[in-house]
Amino acid sequence: MAYSGFLPIAWSVMPSIPALLPALALFAVTAQAANDPNSYAETDKVRVTNLALDLHVGFKSRQILGKAELSLDWRDKNARELKLDTRSLSIATVEILDASGKASPASFSLGAADKILGAPLIVKFDAQAPKIRVSYATHPEASGLQWLSETQTAGKKHPFLFSQSQAIHARSWVPLQDTPAVRFTYSADIHVPKPLRAVMSANNSPDASLETGLFRFEMDKPIPSYLLAIAVGDIAVKSTGPRTAVYAEPSMVEKAAKEFEDTEKMIVATEKLYGDYRWGRYDILVLPPSFPFGGMENPRMTFATPTVIVGDKSLTSLVAHELAHSWSGNLVTNSSWKDIWLNEGFTSYVETRIIEAVYGREQADMEDVISQFGLRQEMAELAANDQLLMLAPLTGRDPDEALTDVAYIKGAWFLSFLEKRYGRAVFDKFLRGWFDQHAFQSVDSDTFVAYLQKNLIDKHPGKVKPAEIEAWLKQPGLPDTAEPAKSARFDKVVAARSDWQAGKRDAASLAAAKWGTQETVHFLEGLPEKLEAKQLDELDAAFHFNGTANGEIAQRWYPLTVRSAYTKARPAIEAFLIGIGRRKLVMPTWEALMATPEGLAFAEGVFAKARPGYHPITTASVQSKLDGAKKKNP
Ligand code: BES
Ligand code: ZN
Numbered sequence: 001m002a003y004s005g006f007l008p009i010a011w012s013v014m015p016s017i018p019a020l021l022p023a024l025a026l027f028a029v030t031a032q033a034a035n036d037p038n039s040y041a042e043t044d045k046v047r048v049t050n051l052a053l054d055l056h057v058g059f060k061s062r063q064i065l066g067k068a069e070l071s072l073d074w075r076d077k078n079a080r081e082l083k084l085d086t087r088s089l090s091i092a093t094v095e096i097l098d099a100s101g102k103a104s105p106a107s108f109s110l111g112a113a114d115k116i117l118g119a120p121l122i123v124k125f126d127a128q129a130p131k132i133r134v135s136y137a138t139h140p141e142a143s144g145l146q147w148l149s150e151t152q153t154a155g156k157k158h159p160f161l162f163s164q165s166q167a168i169h170a171r172s173w174v175p176l177q178d179t180p181a182v183r184f185t186y187s188a189d190i191h192v193p194k195p196l197r198a199v200m201s202a203n204n205s206p207d208a209s210l211e212t213g214l215f216r217f218e219m220d221k222p223i224p225s226y227l228l229a230i231a232v233g234d235i236a237v238k239s240t241g242p243r244t245a246v247y248a249e250p251s252m253v254e255k256a257a258k259e260f261e262d263t264e265k266m267i268v269a270t271e272k273l274y275g276d277y278r279w280g281r282y283d284i285l286v287l288p289p290s291f292p293f294g295g296m297e298n299p300r301m302t303f304a305t306p307t308v309i310v311g312d313k314s315l316t317s318l319v320a321h322e323l324a325h326s327w328s329g330n331l332v333t334n335s336s337w338k339d340i341w342l343n344e345g346f347t348s349y350v351e352t353r354i355i356e357a358v359y360g361r362e363q364a365d366m367e368d369v370i371s372q373f374g375l376r377q378e379m380a381e382l383a384a385n386d387q388l389l390m391l392a393p394l395t396g397r398d399p400d401e402a403l404t405d406v407a408y409i410k411g412a413w414f415l416s417f418l419e420k421r422y423g424r425a426v427f428d429k430f431l432r433g434w435f436d437q438h439a440f441q442s443v444d445s446d447t448f449v450a451y452l453q454k455n456l457i458d459k460h461p462g463k464v465k466p467a468e469i470e471a472w473l474k475q476p477g478l479p480d481t482a483e484p485a486k487s488a489r490f491d492k493v494v495a496a497r498s499d500w501q502a503g504k505r506d507a508a509s510l511a512a513a514k515w516g517t518q519e520t521v522h523f524l525e526g527l528p529e530k531l532e533a534k535q536l537d538e539l540d541a542a543f544h545f546n547g548t549a550n551g552e553i554a555q556r557w558y559p560l561t562v563r564s565a566y567t568k569a570r571p572a573i574e575a576f577l578i579g580i581g582r583r584k585l586v587m588p589t590w591e592a593l594m595a596t597p598e599g600l601a602f603a604e605g606v607f608a609k610a611r612p613g614y615h616p617i618t619t620a621s622v623q624s625k626l627d628g629a630k631k632k633n634p
Pocket of ligand 1: 166167293294297318322344400
């Protein structure tokens with residue numbers, strides 16, 4: 001079977017792709033101040049309310065050729081212009097549709113491309129119209145898509161495509177108002193080469209026919225653009241419950257279903273805390289290992305890394321996390337990226353509550369200790385302004401920079417602080433009210449602070465002081481009121497580690513304790529900066545760390561070997577860095593390597609091999625560290 005490009009739509013209407021590539025502007029174009037600084041959309045003038053897509057997925061050309069019909073809600077009666085976000089899109093035509101659906105060509109222009117924002121597509125109207133239709137093609141290197149060749153998949157027979165739209169990459173595959181301030185419903189006709197399956201953040205049907213090459217989707221709840229998602233490949237399905245299933249390449253689907261068998265339990269636990277799950281089905285798509293994140297909460301279809309499938313369910317807090325977003329984020333959404341803690345902090349808090357409900361307090365405590373350790377480490381490297389929950393507007397910045405443990409872990413910690421002060425009964429009700437009363441809305445930190453004041457602080461006086469809240473939200477570092485998580489199981493790990501370091505126990509006796517993932521991670525995190533080669537030999541002999549299939553362990557072990565100049569681990573490091581593209585897992589090892597001239601040389605060699613398989617997001621992170629390291633060590 002051939003993966004022909006775009007025969008369905010006359011290619012002749014599309015000018016050649018290179019000719020249309022927007023030139024990189026030398027000077028940044030700044031977006032309007034009152035609006036989301038990471039989007040060109042002027043949401044006070046007009047808003048997109050529905051998107052109807054018709055997309056042809058071409059694996060040969062690595063392009064999507066599409067039509068996007070946008071329904072418009074004009075907010076300002078004098079407005080005659082619509083600004084959409086695009087990045088590296090080639091726009092063929094723009095038509096204006098009148099109320100009867102009659103199309104007429106629109107006058108439009110693509111502005112200069114900004115490195116972060118992309119290029120505005122500006123459409124002029126003689127009179128306000130209810131719809132426009134844009135015909136366009138994506139760039140083969142669209143920042144929000146990854147095209148995998150057959151050899152980059154587990155099955156090796158079929159290519160694979162997946163999107164990652166958050167934070168501002170939806171604009172690289174659909175022209176739209178790419179700001180979380182705008183919500184829209186959508187439908188899509190997706191044309192793919194047979195016998196591949198397409199899935200979206202919409203109503204996937206497990207028994208959709210693979211015979212026609214056409215998949216139809218509907219998302220009838222309004223969602224922000226960053227939740228727009230698509231994947232195409234040789235994807236099998238296995239049901240795991242009444243409203244849950246896993247989707248994965250055929251060779252992965254059984255293992256994935258086993259690992260994620262508790263998903264329904266997690267949904268039930270979350271519903272008990274925060275009310276009904278409002279999205280219908282909750283399916284999980286397991287992607288190839290180049291997926292740059294752990295998970296992405298695409299509604300109705302979480303996208304997940306295969307690196308959490310380790311056989312013992314020890315990393316399924318990822319599912320708890322992405323599921324939690326069905327309330328914190330997908331239902332109640334940050335209106336711009338400076339307020340991402342409202343998404344990720346709330347979600348990390350809810351994640352812990354789900355883990356506690358399904359796996360018990362000990363498991364939740366261990367995970368909290370590990371997260372808080374990570375937060376302290378990361379915060380030590382961050383500028384004071386980036387250590388705040390309430391960040392300044394991200395004008396001129398890439399919103400991915402706001403994605404730090406501050407939003408996640410300091411955010412969650414703040415909610416735990418409130419929970420302790422007010423007690424669970426009161427706090428759970430408060431949080432449920434926040435989700436209910438802001439469902440399907442986009443909100444900012446000020447809205448939350450006002451809600452907090454009215455519904456918690458004023459109602460239950462004397463429990464917290466304004467200065468305490470202020471410290472959490474607006475001051476760098478951790479406030480005095482941050483009570484560290486504790487774990488009795490970890491206390492044992494710490495004791496065992498001291499004994500080993502003091503020579504009172506050997507590594508084999510540590511391994512005999514059969515620690516789980518979290519205990520092993522905690523063991524590794526408490527070791528000194530460097531160990532002797534013979535200590536590393538001993539640990540590796542007992543625990544088989546080199547070549548571990550557990551990325552959370554690899555992420556801690558390999559940097560330790562690098563800092564210790566333990567070059568025996570290098571072949572395993574190379575395989576790890578080439579085989580996995582999840583950014584969080586690989587970055588610590590890349591960074592450790594780049595700290596010495598010898599390591600840097602090794603890293604450059606490995607990067608040359610890893611790069612072709614990496615997602616643009618991970619490539620960009622490694623490249624930027626590499627550039628920095630080379631400046632220091634020319
Ligand atoms: N929504 C995020 C991923 C994200 C955030 C992508 C911002 C791009 C920009 C997702 O829910 C997430 O937080 N994933 C974590 C999982 C984890 C905390 C369990 C990840 O990918 O590591
Ligand atoms: Zn998240």
